[in-house]
Amino acid sequence: MTAYDDLMAYDHDTQALAQIAGRLGWDQETVMPRGAAPQRAEEMAALESVLHARRTDPRVGDWLAALDGVSLDPVAAANVREITRSYERASKVPAKLAATLARVTSAAQGKWADARAGxxxxxxxxxxxxxxxxxxxxxxxxxxxxxxxxxxxxxxxxxxxxxxxxxxxxxxxxxxxxxxxxxxxxxxxxxxxxxxxxxxxxxxxxxxxxxxxxxxxxxxxxxxxxxxxxxxxxxxxxxxxxxxxxxxxxxxxxxxxxxxxxxxxxxxxxxxxxxxxxxxxxxxxxxxxxxxxxxxxxxxxxxxxxxxxxxxxxxxxxxxxxxxxxxxxxxxxxxxxxxxxxxxxxxxxxxxxxxxxxxxxxxxxxxxxxxxxxxxxxxxxxxxxxxxxxxxxxxxxxxxxxxxxxxxxxxxxxxxxxxxxxxxxxxxxxxxxxxxxxxxxxxxxxxxxxxxxxxxxxxxxxxxxxxxxxxxxxxxxxxxxxxxxxxxxxx
Amino acid sequence: MTAYDDLMAYDHDTQALAQIAGRLGWDQETVMPRGAAPQRAEEMAALESVLHARRTDPRVGDWLAALDGVSLDPVAAANVREITRSYERASKVPAKLAATLARVTSAAQGKWADARAGxxxxxxxxxxxxxxxxxxxxxxxxxxxxxxxxxxxxxxxxxxxxxxxxxxxxxxxxxxxxxxxxxxxxxxxxxxxxxxxxxxxxxxxxxxxxxxxxxxxxxxxxxxxxxxxxxxxxxxxxxxxxxxxxxxxxxxxxxxxxxxxxxxxxxxxxxxxxxxxxxxxxxxxxxxxxxxxxxxxxxxxxxxxxxxxxxxxxxxxxxxxxxxxxxxxxxxxxxxxxxxxxxxxxxxxxxxxxxxxxxxxxxxxxxxxxxxxxxxxxxxxxxxxxxxxxxxxxxxxxxxxxxxxxxxxxxxxxxxxxxxxxxxxxxxxxxxxxxxxxxxxxxxxxxxxxxxxxxxxxxxxxxxxxxxxxxxxxxxxxxxxxxxxxxxxxx
CATH class of the missing domain: 1.10.1370.30 (Neurolysin; domain 3)
Structure with missing residues (x-):
């Protein structure tokens, strides 16, 4: 069962890093100093880039391939189902498109706020x-x-x-x-x-x-x-x-x-x-x-x-x-x-x-x-x-x-x-x-x-x-x- | 000057992730719910592991080697000096020792607090x-x-x-x-x-x-x-x-x-x-x-x-x-x-x-x-x-x-x-x-x-x-x- 254990050990850190991204979101909406926004954008981008690299890591693909057709208990099967979904989702979208989307929507949110105000x-x-x-x-x-x-x-x-x-x-x-x-x-x-x-x-x-x-x-x-x-x-x-x-x-x-x-x-x-x-x-x-x-x-x-x-x-x-x-x-x-x-x-x-x-x-x-x-x-x-x-x-x-x-x-x-x-x-x-x-x-x-x-x-x-x-x-x-x-x- | 630019682009994200680690430290000492501590320890360990991997990434060693002996302006020279220090520091300590130290000191802090109280x-x-x-x-x-x-x-x-x-x-x-x-x-x-x-x-x-x-x-x-x-x-x-x-x-x-x-x-x-x-x-x-x-x-x-x-x-x-x-x-x-x-x-x-x-x-x-x-x-x-x-x-x-x-x-x-x-x-x-x-x-x-x-x-x-x-x-x-x-x- 090595492929499953390896996959889960690797995914554990991905999950932990995703929780950190969530915590930064909380921070931004509640306690972050106003002027910190440009630096925070850089920090979030760096963390998202780490997360994207982890989610599409070729080793994840290899572990999932090794588990294909293997009989798993319901919890393990559900874990593999969710990791597969995340791996395929992240792998299907070209990194350049994902980055463009992140940049454009970030700017669009500001333009929306201005347009709404006006x-x-x-x-x-x-x-x-x-x-x-x-x-x-x-x-x-x-x-x-x-x-x-x-x-x-x-x-x-x-x-x-x-x-x-x-x-x-x-x-x-x-x-x-x-x-x-x-x-x-x-x-x-x-x-x-x-x-x-x-x-x-x-x-x-x-x-x-x-x-x-x-x-x-x-x-x-x-x-x-x-x-x-x-x-x-x-x-x-x-x-x-x-x-x-x-x-x-x-x-x-x-x-x-x-x-x-x-x-x-x-x-x-x-x-x-x-x-x-x-x-x-x-x-x-x-x-x-x-x-x-x-x-x-x-x-x-x-x-x-x-x-x-x-x-x-x-x-x-x-x-x-x-x-x-x-x-x-x-x-x-x-x-x-x-x-x-x-x-x-x-x-x-x-x-x-x-x-x-x-x-x-x-x-x-x-x-x-x-x-x-x-x-x-x-x-x-x-x-x-x-x-x-x-x-x-x-x-x-x-x-x-x-x-x-x-x-x-x-x-x-x-x-x-x-x-x-x-x-x-x-x-x-x-x-x-x-x-x-x-x-x-x-x-x-x-x-x-x-x-x-x-x-x-x-x-x-x-x-x-x-x-x-x-x-x-x-x-x-x-x-x-x-x-x-x-x-x-x-x- | 490609090696320097590549090195600095890579290091930018490392710096941003290090800032995130600092922010989590702030969070822990000021606003974190008491019962979140075990999960936070996992999150910090995952982030530290990412940081350690980035600091010792072989590409950093390659870029630094490519810059050896190259004449740099004072700011670039100082950047290379600091990145070299961080790379050598992180590379010299075996990963297993670093992990053991992190685990032992984390437990030791609790034992110190108990001993001090008693x-x-x-x-x-x-x-x-x-x-x-x-x-x-x-x-x-x-x-x-x-x-x-x-x-x-x-x-x-x-x-x-x-x-x-x-x-x-x-x-x-x-x-x-x-x-x-x-x-x-x-x-x-x-x-x-x-x-x-x-x-x-x-x-x-x-x-x-x-x-x-x-x-x-x-x-x-x-x-x-x-x-x-x-x-x-x-x-x-x-x-x-x-x-x-x-x-x-x-x-x-x-x-x-x-x-x-x-x-x-x-x-x-x-x-x-x-x-x-x-x-x-x-x-x-x-x-x-x-x-x-x-x-x-x-x-x-x-x-x-x-x-x-x-x-x-x-x-x-x-x-x-x-x-x-x-x-x-x-x-x-x-x-x-x-x-x-x-x-x-x-x-x-x-x-x-x-x-x-x-x-x-x-x-x-x-x-x-x-x-x-x-x-x-x-x-x-x-x-x-x-x-x-x-x-x-x-x-x-x-x-x-x-x-x-x-x-x-x-x-x-x-x-x-x-x-x-x-x-x-x-x-x-x-x-x-x-x-x-x-x-x-x-x-x-x-x-x-x-x-x-x-x-x-x-x-x-x-x-x-x-x-x-x-x-x-x-x-x-x-x-x-x-x-x-x-x-x-x-x-």
Missing amino acids: DDYAAFAPVLSEVIDLKREEGAALAAGGDVYDAMLADYEPGTTAADLQGMFGALRPALSELRTAILEQPKPQGVTGAFDEAAQLKLSALLAQTFGYNTDHGRIDKAVHPFSSGSGLDVRITTRTNLHDPFNCFYSTIHEVGHACYEQNIDTDYLLTPLGQGVSMGVHESQSRIYENQIGRSRAFTGWLFGQMRDAFGDFGIDSEEAFCAAVNRVSNGYIRTEADEVQYNLHVLLRFDLERALMAGDLQVGDLEAAWNDRFEADFGYKVDKASNGVLQDVHWSVGLFGYFPTYSLGNVYAGCLHDALRSAVPDLDAQLSVGDTSAATGWLQQNLQRHGGLYEPREVIERASGQVPGPEPLLAYLRAKFSDIYAL | DDYAAFAPVLSEVIDLKREEGAALAAGGDVYDAMLADYEPGTTAADLQGMFGALRPALSELRTAILEQPKPQGVTGAFDEAAQLKLSALLAQTFGYNTDHGRIDKAVHPFSSGSGLDVRITTRTNLHDPFNCFYSTIHEVGHACYEQNIDTDYLLTPLGQGVSMGVHESQSRIYENQIGRSRAFTGWLFGQMRDAFGDFGIDSEEAFCAAVNRVSNGYIRTEADEVQYNLHVLLRFDLERALMAGDLQVGDLEAAWNDRFEADFGYKVDKASNGVLQDVHWSVGLFGYFPTYSLGNVYAGCLHDALRSAVPDLDAQLSVGDTSAATGWLQQNLQRHGGLYEPREVIERASGQVPGPEPLLAYLRAKFSDIYAL
Whole structure:
């Protein structure tokens, strides 16, 4: 078994170096001095170059060839599967193209930020064209004759194709539209009013993280402009943010990131610094952040407990019952911005992007026509016009940095969360009684046991099927949303 | 000139990766979650292994061979000098020995901490023996037939031998002893009393950092158990600490680390991520931290300004004149701990360690006899007995982690600081008038211009000679100490 042992010993250091790259990303977003950016770019480039050389090292190819056809136990087979994927992915893309992409997207991100600040799509279009051309070239190299968009998707969600997604999303869109319309015809629930001390928000946010099982012996919570979770294994850090008048922004950002972080923290420690020691895909990751945030964190039962915590922390804040509080937390209202969207409308924002980016990649939509296409589609889906580019086509960073095939994993995660929630409710019939006293342990324990601990052992769809006991589809999510919002809005 | 260009392009990434290793060290001491330590050890080992492979890469040897005898401009020659040093250093030590040393010293540090907590030298002695045996083996490999201790010293202070140091230190020890005795016969000046709000300490500490020219666009200040400076170029971070009853601990720790950090920040940006883009030696580094801290920061003129700042920040704290304040800042009193020692006694602590570690390495002193030898020497130098091992032979971490040849660079730095201070006073005759209003710019500007900006361009002794205009020796330091403390203590 020498080839496998050698491969794993070599890969161990690659994994460790990849964790370092992640830590530098955390550093950059939280504590790095402003003026350090140019040096940091050099440091990251040097580390990425080491990682690329390791991932494509001919010895890796030799070890994998020696293991071809060898019978392996499930863990070893999964390790070999993941290393093969990484080796082939890194080997297929010419080093020069990878370097050009890194340089162009790094510059494009800055140009996107400037264009967004100036609400000027035309200023961004040329560099977006350049990114798309390069991504198409990369996609063609990865697809090796297959579908280019599917090859891109495989970077984030191996095993899922655009056709799979179209199947799910095709059912989602009209159903969500219908639910949305019904809700918006009802009176709007009361929101929170006044100012919420930011230190007190962070204190309650830390309590929420603890309540959901986040382990600060192996993590930490800092403030950052964009909330995120970073790292795997024994060092998984999250960030959150505060808004003086909107404490839910802080609380639900924290719970969302805690969902991502707990997935990483709860993976079997046997997999530490192996290919299995991290979440298996973006979609499965998002299923954990969303089920923590929404199905658990925004449930009537849990918000009842949170209402009490908020009264203790902030006194009277204009809402006087658990029911009204739950409605405020789950308020559906019009808005332009995906990241601020409620549970009902969120996926409509994602589906818009999924359709547009496939059209861009297929050449059916030209970059010059993208803003108009966005605005038309937005009006069709939401019934009102986009007022400015920063509220429309320029709102997300993703395309500027070359993330194509990434957006749909958000909605896929929501679909997965719906399936998992179904199974969780069956497995833990008295879940609401527990959540109503702030006890999430049965819910998070079930997710750990049935999904999180496996890390990369099973392919994404397989781990969802094993945990949920069903072939993933949109119905559980839709049924959950219909039931929940019918209740809140008396539909 | 292809060999040189290739060498420098390759070395650029090595430098960048070394900066990453430094950043991980900062992370570990300031923000890393407690439970992340085992994973971090793996990450650091993987990165060190990459660095070692790069430093000993046969291509580096080939490029250096191709450049042998080639005429180079001074910057290129210095780069080649530094890369040669690093290549030979890394190539001489067998990889297996380097790995064993890393593992043993890592474990030894933990055993030292336990032994110190239990005041139990006997528990530490066996592992110290092991460390010394390995360091002797490494030293023999580095020395290649030359003096083993000199080879160790060259890791921290290339170009200086134990014989050089003995020459300087031989003059220092009796002179400092004599000054110490004279001072301790005088009445002890008043100290500060009461509690000093720690947030206010940190605020004034930040003002002091700014006053000495520390640039927080390229750095940051955090709290840590042990103050340190970390990083080079555009990202140079420092830490400080607070003690409720001793604000000077915070202020002078900060100024000391700012001295180290400004040296790094003020190096010519042309040298960024090259071998010249960092302080040239530990001794020269310490000269900067000590001249900032002592010759400038503890001067009568500067403490006059600081007295006003402290009154503004803390109100009345038991001292009512600038003279009394300067005496409090510079109070000489008995103590066991090197890091808490005043300017007069500090070097006596270092010289004790220098003599003992040379005897250990030469085999003239056995590890089993080290505690007794320490205690005897301490009593001879200070006139009172060590009360427990944590106040004696177990107080410093250095030997446990294999730092032999490191202690003397502290005193060498003080000697260098004395020489530089001499030249600075000649160059800026009205320095005290500036310092008395909190303006350090002429002093720090002179150091930047004459020393700091050169980074690794000149060898350590050469840069001190160029800046100070004299061959480094202990007399300027002694003359400065005698004058200053004669004044404070009315000798």
